[in-house]
Amino acid sequence: MKKIILFTFIISAFLFQTGICGSIEVKNAIIYAAPPNANNxxxxxxxxxLTDKEMxxxxxxxxxxxxxxxxxxxxxxxxxxxxQVKEIKIAPKSSAVLKRGGDHIMLINLKKPLNAGDTVNIKLIFSNNETVNVDNIKVVKP
Ligand SMILES: [Cu+2]
Structure with missing residues (x-):
């Protein structure tokens, strides 16, 4: 029994890091470096x-x-x-692609400048109270 619990823990730790929570998978997360005086x-x-219900x-x-x-x-x-939008809907078994010129997550009032090579952690919050941690998102040059 102990082995199973430990195994489950390792699996969830792994999934946690890659941004998968069973219902949601996050891919290609990226943040563009901002000029030093940028606030956002x-x-x-x-x-x-990954589910058959709208998220x-x-x-x-x-x-x-x-x-x-x-x-x-x-x-x-x-x-x-x-x-600003209140929500971004993701149809069953499909993807929402957040991209430049379209939907995106806005980081407003930066605590420090975003430089290429930095990493950012983002937590996504869904209407069913599920959350997904997308950690170590790379900041790259635009
Ligand atoms: Cu924006």
């Missing part, structure tokens, strides 16, 4: 819904900025601009 940064990733991303937290918001881009009078 954007995080991009593919969030795969709804309702929020996120991170360790480098004071505020974390879900954003998308809209076009207004021919200009693309970012707006």
């Amino acid at each position: 940064g954007g995080a991009f990733m593919e969030i795969k819904n 709804v991303l309702t929020g996120a937290e991170n360790n480098v900025s004071r505020v974390t918001e879900l954003h998308t881009h809209i076009e207004e009078q021919g200009m693309k601009k970012m707006v």
